[in-house]
Amino acid sequence: MVMKIAVLPGDGIGSEIVHEAVKVLKVLDLPFQLDEAKVGGAAFDAHGHPLPEATLNLAMASDAVLFGAVGDWKYDKLDRPLRPEQAILGLRKHMGLFANFRPAICYPQLTHASSLKPELVAGLDILIIRELTGDIYFGQPRGRREAPDGEFKGSPEAFDTMRYSRPEIERIAHVAFQAARKRGKRVTSVDKANVLETFQFWKDVVTEVHAQYPDIELDHMYVDNAAMQLIKAPKKFDVLFTGNMFGDILSDAAAMLTGSIGMLPSASLNAKGQGLYEPSHGSAPDIAGKGVANPLATILSAAMMLRFSLNQEEAASRIERAVQSVLEQGLRTPDIFSEGTKKVGTTEMGEAVVAAL
Amino acid sequence: MVMKIAVLPGDGIGSEIVHEAVKVLKVLDLPFQLDEAKVGGAAFDAHGHPLPEATLNLAMASDAVLFGAVGDWKYDKLDRPLRPEQAILGLRKHMGLFANFRPAICYPQLTHASSLKPELVAGLDILIIRELTGDIYFGQPRGRREAPDGEFKGSPEAFDTMRYSRPEIERIAHVAFQAARKRGKRVTSVDKANVLETFQFWKDVVTEVHAQYPDIELDHMYVDNAAMQLIKAPKKFDVLFTGNMFGDILSDAAAMLTGSIGMLPSASLNAKGQGLYEPSHGSAPDIAGKGVANPLATILSAAMMLRFSLNQEEAASRIERAVQSVLEQGLRTPDIFSEGTKKVGTTEMGEAVVAAL
Ligand SMILES: CC(C)[C@H](C(=O)O)[C@@H](O)C(=O)O
Numbered sequence A, B: 001m002v003m004k005i006a007v008l009p010g011d012g013i014g015s016e017i018v019h020e021a022v023k024v025l026k027v028l029d030l031p032f033q034l035d036e037a038k039v040g041g042a043a044f045d046a047h048g049h050p051l052p053e054a055t056l057n058l059a060m061a062s063d064a065v066l067f068g069a070v071g072d073w074k075y076d077k078l079d080r081p082l083r084p085e086q087a088i089l090g091l092r093k094h095m096g097l098f099a100n101f102r103p104a105i106c107y108p109q110l111t112h113a114s115s116l117k118p119e120l121v122a123g124l125d126i127l128i129i130r131e132l133t134g135d136i137y138f139g140q141p142r143g144r145r146e147a148p149d150g151e152f153k154g155s156p157e158a159f160d161t162m163r164y165s166r167p168e169i170e171r172i173a174h175v176a177f178q179a180a181r182k183r184g185k186r187v188t189s190v191d192k193a194n195v196l197e198t199f200q201f202w203k204d205v206v207t208e209v210h211a212q213y214p215d216i217e218l219d220h221m222y223v224d225n226a227a228m229q230l231i232k233a234p235k236k237f238d239v240l241f242t243g244n245m246f247g248d249i250l251s252d253a254a255a256m257l258t259g260s261i262g263m264l265p266s267a268s269l270n271a272k273g274q275g276l277y278e279p280s281h282g283s284a285p286d287i288a289g290k291g292v293a294n295p296l297a298t299i300l301s302a303a304m305m306l307r308f309s310l311n312q313e314e315a316a317s318r319i320e321r322a323v324q325s326v327l328e329q330g331l332r333t334p335d336i337f338s339e340g341t342k343k344v345g346t347t348e349m350g351e352a353v354v355a356a357l
């Protein structure tokens, strides 16, 4: 059975890094059908929209999407619905990709690259699970209006709606508890129940769902405290589980803690197992086209794709071992380079992974 | 003219640390009238409410409030309106304390205490300005209901409203630009304009207000990126300025970066110059009553109070120099202790500051 993969390189370094990941997929000799389409600023330039219908249809009809990155300063002046990042929000919403997995792992060879003292991050391995289709990202109503009440009644104001329904919280809670079962069996649910109705409800529902997982330890933490604990003692977390808005902030913080965000993949899944796979880093327009971007996060995202959406655990592990081996060989793109290792470019790094396979 | 100070010690270590700050105020020999009242869990225990009317009235009638900390696990099971933290939200709202100042400073003597490598934090001096009476903290409507629309229409859901009106953004933007004028003249306004209507409006209004401050450099940063940059290169920030929700998360993260949150004061001001002054750390019920809490954040909060609400710049600086001098003497409470320094308790530390005055 052919596995259909939509390849959406996007903007900035997107095409360079996705190119290397595609090379890696090709040497696996599995029955892939790879179809490429434009997304983000590149799609806006070519078709006047960051997520053209053809791109969305291709993604929806695929088993998985391999995504590069979107965004460039030159699109900053566009109206919001036309900006590159709307493509990623549109794909999440239309494909129902509610479960975002973002590992924050500190590779032994790269511990020194962290801002944190080595003893605080050596061996770090957190899995962040972020709800991705609810919360204030998509809640209606939202917009501008005259303030309907309060001290500034009648003044212009803007507003958004944070909301979570019971079934949305339940399904992501199941994902988090099940993921914890395959790891350290501990879930920290991050909320702001002391201030927000939405997150008091989140806490209540997560606590209920937890009754079905007596083997998993659950604790609750306020988001401000979670931001502090990530800096103070990140290794205390196993699965850090939260909503869309808090997850946006905490997953980026956790990735940065490792010092090697250029190594970190991500997966966004829907209820059917379809998924979108992308590196945790952005489109880095400042280094685009220079051949220096680190393709490993994208290559590792392709490995997650094989595991989660295509049921190819063995191929996934092979890629992960190959990445491990290029690190052991001492190859480093500039973002993770240090004294005593060998600096290589995007292509060389991709080819080294291919060779290691 | 007598300066009226409401003293609200609160829970946990609150009374111990406030006690030391009061000692320090008393040796200044200024015409203070100090009136103490219960707040938080202590007020709930005594009067059935975390912010009794008498306490609120005392605070409102004072020139400034010296606040300890509130909260204890034993109140976790209470209904939300009765929990200790409602006192602090109530004081902010009723007194109109919209401007929160939180410095994140790394003292040269304490650089080693940071999770971050010393070169990244040595000399760190960020001022975080957080809007404190708007945003999703107080926006109406909020609550539980049946989902009115969307994929889960009819399911139970909880919701909150994020909102900012033009005058609310304008007044805090003026505060931020004016504060920057007395420092490094750079403001980073943190938003999530790529997703939220509220924060696109925030960005637009801040940009407009900035036209009145041509001497100040302004840049805009998304909140997820700000969380990363704080970890990667915190010293690049001068004034970090944001809304209530993002400010809650980022100010705690920044405080933790310094490694010495026990040293960090905060001020929350209203339009009349009245203010509430409290340490950035919490009530730490685990060490309450043991005489080991660090009183310096509270003592430095009293210094901010003298400067911002009581117009006693000289007394404020005297206290700050006294704190500096006890650090130079090598005195340390356990939270900031390290090899080669002298470990002291709460009282000894407070008395050392008194002596240094
Ligand atoms: C680009 C932006 C809309 C997006 C988000 O906020 O979710 C990004 O920050 C992410 O985390 O994938």
Ligand SMILES: CC(C)[C@H](C(=O)O)[C@@H](O)C(=O)O
Pocket: A194, A195, A224, B085, B088, B089, B248
């Ligand atoms: C106690 C809580 C309501 C409060 C907040 O969220 O503002 C606290 O975290 C703070 O930052 O002062």
